[in-house]
Amino acid sequence: MTDPTPRRVTSADVARLAGVSRATVSYVLNDTPHQTISAATRGRVLDAATSLGYAPSAAARALRTGRSDVVLCLLPDWPIGPEVGALLGNLSTGFARSGLTFVAHPGNHADRPIADLWKAITPAAVLAFTDFSAAEITAMRAAGVALVVGLLGRGTAPRRELAVPQQRVGRLQAEHLTAAGHTTIGYAYPDDDRVRIFAEPRLAGVRAACATEPSVRIVPLDPAAAAEAVRRWHAEGVTGVCAYNDEVAMAVLAGMRRRGLHAPADLAVVGVDDIPAARLAEPALTTVTTDQAAVAAHLATTVLAAINGTEPPATDLTGIVTVIHRDSA
Known part of the structure; x- marks a missing residue:
């Protein structure tokens, strides 16, 4: 009967095929400096490793160097849309250039204790997008795990190493509308509580750019519900709407069609993300x-x-947020 669990190829297998010692394999594959290894021997080792499909053990490397090469990214329970997907892809590429492996874990603290995750992976660093408890921070740092909170945490520790300018997103939306002459502005708030961490600072940016308080209404991704929000905005004299993101903006457009209204003549609409x-x-x-x-x-x-x-x-990250002008506003 065939063994369902194939044996892992080891450096000993590479050494046998190349006709060298395991130490020589290690020197070649780790590009160890100050070793006098001929080009021919180096070539045999590399060819043997390739033909066998040899992959060095991450655990063994961590024991040898005293540091893992993994960066663990802990995502909250967010919907993974195009923008988050693009960010994760770019992060993976960026870390790979520095010889690090990027591992993203979506979910929330209730799915699996944070300690289970980082202890299982023993990462060099944890990149998170929401806060940890003081006990979690202490435990990770005591284990030598570098910790970076990457976005919009609500607590005071650790300090914000990165502040993605979400308020600027909302400010640019409102400034675009006010520059076009709109003075009574609405804000289309999402009905998904998971994205509140983005929605609140974006709304704060809209408020900062408006002369009067914007009319805030929750807009589900449902044409009928969106049409009701549009009806109320129209009755209030709202002429421009800043939407939480492009999906919510398109719900507003769908609601306008149900009401027989047109953008931007009856209601100008600005989204976020450029999906x-x-x-x-x-x-x-x-x-x-x-x-x-x-x-x-x-x-x-x-x-x-x-x-x-x-x-x-x-x-300075403020310049990375820009308006793309099209026909809706």
């Missing part, structure tokens, strides 16, 4: 976008600095 469907909306959606590659580069630099015990370089 692919935004340019296909009718009318094409004006939106605010964030350069996720720049966010990822800053996060990667911040994590590497935390691992190495140095201060990350100061970075």
